[in-house]
Amino acid sequence: MPAPFVFAVGLTHDSVADAPFGLMALVYLFVLGAARSQRFLVVGQPFVAGWAVFTVVACAASALAWLGASLYYGAALSVGAPLAVLLLTVLTFPAVAGALAVLDSAALKRSA
């Protein structure tokens, strides 16, 4: 995914979720950088390995977002809501990844 697109998605997220403007854009760029440099860890690996790597990246992204927001507001923010979001993200990964894999297969078949 191109970096400008990821940046735009991040800014949209910031606008909708009323987060500090630029925070999620920065976090998504971090995730993009991590995905690009570490993709060899998941390519060709079993699904569970991919899920584990996703969980690690999601944890790091959540920690970065929490740290950024805490620095922005000048106080240690509550970790309850970010943890709930993280848990939901990690738990819904199989369903979302499965749906995307089906779409990917269909697109490949159509283009073949």
Add this chain to the structure above:
Amino acid sequence: MQEHRAGPEVKAETPVQATLRRAVFALLVTVSLVALVVGKAEVYVFDWVKSGVGDVLAPVLQTVTLPVRAARDIGSNLGRVAALTEENAQLREENARLRQWQSLALRLDGQNRELRRLLRFDPGEEIRTVAARVIADTGGPYARSMLMDAGSRQGVRADQAVISGEGLVGRVMSAGARSARVLLITDRRSHVPVLAGPDRVHAILVGNNSARPHLRFLPRNAALAAGDVIVTSGRGGIFPPGLPVGDISAAARSGGGVEVVPHVDWTRLEFVRVIDRDAPDVACRGIDAGASRPGGARGGSRCKHYRAAAHLACALDRRPRRACPCRCGSALLGRTAPGPCAGAFRLCCRPHA
């Protein structure tokens, strides 16, 4: 479960393309950091962007949240069916009690009107409200806000108070053409001047991103008990006085202040009303008539451009600093103690949207 597989072979990028990609990436990271710093320095810079995005996404959010709301309502209603009989008996009892209060209220209202007529009492400014539907709870993990389907076209502007049938919801943070974002009183950026308890002690209700905001800047000798009602004090010029906000919770006073349980049930909030007071610079007139004249002294220009709590700006700019009763936020609290309160000053003086 399906396994990941290697994608199709992609053409390797040239050194120039790789350099360009890295440069774009670094540029976007820098832009994000700059946006954060600029947003922190002047929080209203990106309001128009957020308002625009809210306007564009409002219909989408409205559609997306419909099934969620329906599912939530069904679940909530199913849970209440069991308690209907008991609730019905309670309501009958309450109805009988309220009828007695109604007859008393009607008698007092007639008496009140008669006395006002005798005194030629000025009822003060008339308050107009704009009704709106909540279309999305847009607050993420770091914010408590919501989007409603009324904007500047309906007369909604930044810094207007938002209420529901239960009490104070928050204030308009930014308004687009068709939608507006409301900062809830539970958000950590929310500071509401209030009166607490039967003694009507002045305090500031400060959000903390949890369901229970705190009272701050209470006098040391304030005697408050669980269940005491909190209402807006009207200081600061944003919230009209007397709006019910919440009750003091049973929890004891903690280091962060006294906990308040808001009257508003956030999970069932569907419709709100925006209070349109439409009285710019009204506070300035009480302090210094010259201060609100366009083209006047420094205080004049400030009052022209700053609406909320403009009296504070007048007090600051029209008098020598030493003679100022309060330098900044403490004026909102009715305290005279000086202190470093630049943050509170920003709270008092928001520029026009």
